[in-house]
Amino acid sequence: MTERTATTGTLSTAGPVLVIGSGLLGTSAGLALSIGGVPVHLQDTSPSARALARDLGAGALLDDGGLETRAPQLVVVAVPPDVTSDVVAQALRDHPDAVVTDVASVKAVILAELTAKVDAGGLTAADLARYVGSHPMAGRERSGAAAADADLFSSRPWVVVPHAGSAPGAVARVRALAIDLGSVPLQMGAQEHDDAVALVSHVPQVLSSLVAARLVEADDGALALAGQGLRDVTRIAASDPRLWAAILVGNAGPVRDQLRLVSEDLATLVHALDAAAQQGPLTPGAMAAASDTVRRGNAGVSRVPGKHGGARRSYAEVTVLVPDSEGQLGRLFATVGDLGVNIEDVTMEHATQHRVGMTTLSVVPEAADRLTEGLDARGWRVVQA
Ligand SMILES: NC(=O)c1ccc[n+]([C@@H]2O[C@H](COP(=O)([O-])OP(=O)(O)OC[C@H]3O[C@@H](n4cnc5c(N)ncnc54)[C@H](O)[C@@H]3O)[C@@H](O)[C@H]2O)c1
Ligand SMILES: O=C(O)C(=O)C[C@]1(C(=O)O)C=C[C@@H](O)C=C1
Structure with missing residues (x-):
């Protein structure tokens, strides 16, 4: 997790912000807002989840008293998709002055459930005007506050999904939240969003899980041969089954x-x-x-877009053998810095039988020769491509 200290008044989001669901997404948002000086209140049905988020610095808890007494201006609902519409509806009723957004990975089903609540009289159309769905395209394969990071949303697309009745001011506040958390806001309709994420997020998750599932009964001998290809394809197979089941059936x-x-x-x-x-x-x-x-x-x-959402750039790769012991990776990075080369990306492959890691540094092509020669001259073992 990134250690950063709070700065006051640098964000345009007006607080207090109430974050409901203090897991990976909610705690990450709470951390970034708190660091930016915005007062954050945290709610979660799990007492241990909300206490952990508080202890990490993501906001204050009702249980502790001493909360900022002003009513929340913005509510961010970060709970699993299957309970999101109920939590959003309750938030709209409980906080009549607040704009309410959610960060769930599916959008059309949640809007349909909220619209049905208006039809059934459980929510007014005026309440629904304060709701604007959203979805930060940022996350990881681990759940819970312990995996949270104030920089999770940095440079990532954040889809803002207004409905036909969303108030323009509410849309502007959700866009401002995305920008304050370092994201790049994009606007889409709910169905357009769901079709897009089926392709770029939900199907990749299913295929990663299916490939990894084939390994359950694999021989140890076969698994000992596992290289970077398998690791690249199966990283997200470690994701939370309950969360992903709700995402897949929701879309x-x-x-x-x-x-x-x-x-x-x-x-x-x-x-x-x-x-x-x-x-x-x-x-x-x-x-x-x-x-x-x-x-x-x-x-x-x-x-596939490259770093920071720009056009994918071809980097040169320089692979270095790094002893698997304390401080070696830090020493390598320091040497690369001394050589005046920026590391655009880095991957590591651990040799299964030896205490050594193959570290592949991606750098701009113009820097590759200088880096290779410089590392070689300083005693690093550069693997020739
Ligand atoms: N994990 C990702 O990579 C990712 C990325 C983008 C969006 N999302 C979306 O964000 C939302 C949260 O995902 P997450 O990864 O943070 O999950 P998480 O499991 O880390 O956190 C969810 C939290 O919600 C709490 N919760 C459950 N029901 C609740 C309720 N009724 N009221 C209050 N709290 C409740 C849980 O106790 C838990 O602490 C999901 O809708 C998910 O689709 C996830
Ligand atoms: O990087 C990851 O671990 C993710 O799975 C993040 C990811 C994605 O597919 O990009 C997963 C689901 C979310 O709804 C948004 C982001």
């Missing part, structure tokens, strides 16, 4: 549609590999189908 139609397309592609490849397995690798069509799978993936991955 069932768009996720099903994307998975059907993936499953058609998979069936084509399986068919070609079946022919190669039975009739030999050079059986007509097999190479074409295999290469097409990877080639279409190349075309897709080249469209």
